[in-house]
Amino acid sequence: MLGLIRAEFRKIFTTNLWWALLIPVALLGFGAGWLGTAVVAIIDMVEQFNRSVPLGLLSVSMSTNFSTIFAALFGAMAYAGEHRNKSITTTYLTGNPRGAVLCAKLVAYGAVGFVYGLTNVLSASLGGLLGAGQDFRNFGDPVDWISVGAAGVLAMVLWTLLGVGFGALVANAVLAIIVPLVYKFVVEFILSLGLMDSHAAGIGPYLPGAAGNGIVSNLAVPLFVAAVAGPDEPNIPRAAFEFLHLFFGGDYGHPWWASLLTFAVYTALFITGGWLISRRRDIA
Template structure:
């Protein structure tokens, strides 16, 4: 396994794929952080706010929810790309069993996904500092910020692992790129809108994309509202949560850990499917 892991890391870091997908993760993180704190500064210039508004918590959630797709694409292409280039043949022929290759790729994906998540959080923090002009009150409590940042890294790792399973399942580099993008930004959006006024709207939080987004947003939104409302304020109406969830992802009353468990189940299903397909697929 050690030699197989070394080979997987060497194959990854001697190609352009990992850093090419890291660039948009960094750009999205910086842009979201900068826009979030800049907007609070704009509001503060119009009317002096009586307490800090930690919009950076929501900004990092938004940046994570847009960036995780790049982790999924990386994971999918690490194995689907090998099927396209026929390099998977050597890996399968020199390892026994084939599942060892998949395990090595999952370990690689978890490591790279953690790097992607950390870069996203750090760039969002840097962008937030630039937009806030060093007014760190817009970041909220340091414990809240670290908690949201940790869920960002966790979400990125899980999306990257799901991508490996999906890439092993379809074994086609084109489909590995197109299908996740179309599903997350088109299909699930349409399905979610259709569910809003239906009798089965309760299944919304359990859709793959919603569950993945909820890992971060279902923590960030309540922390943001608690910080803005303050301990002396009456109960915040449900509509305030729902409006923020519309823009920043997640669902009212659905805990972040419930979203994590739901998405973890999807990840396990795709990995199992990829393992099954890899064992049965002929190689050439």
């Protein structure tokens, strides 16, 4: 098993895909961090607040929810790329049984997904520091920042693993790229609009993309609102939450851990489906 895992790492690091997809993750993280805290600095010039405005928390949420698609694409190419290059035949012949190959890919790609998540959080932190003029108050309470950052890393790992399962399911490089992009940014967007103000609106938080986004957003938004409102304003209007969720993802009143469990189920289903299909698929 260790040999299979080492082989997967060699496959990853001898190609350009892993760092090519890491670059937009770093840029999105840095840009979102810089923009978020720069906005706070501008607001603070106009009106002095007696407490911090930790837009850095929302910046991590935004950058994570945009960057996870790159982690999913990276994971999807775990199988789809090998089918395209015809190297899957050698992989299966030397790594029998096929379930062991899947496990090795999950470990190796999950580890790189962790690097993606960490890069996103560190880039957002660096961008936030520069945007705020090295003012740490815009990151909020350190515990809140670490919690949101950890949730972002976890979300990135899960999206990577879901991508591995999807790649095993379709075994087609074109589909592995197009389907996740179209679903996340087109299909689910249309579904979400259709569910708004309908009797089935409660389904929205359980859609795959919404659940994946909610891992971070449903944690970051309440922490941000609580930090801005302070302990003296316990009755925060629902509209404040809904406005922020509209831009930064997530759903009002839906806990982050429920989004985590929902998305973990989707990840497990794709991995299981990929395993069942790949173990019966003919190879040339």
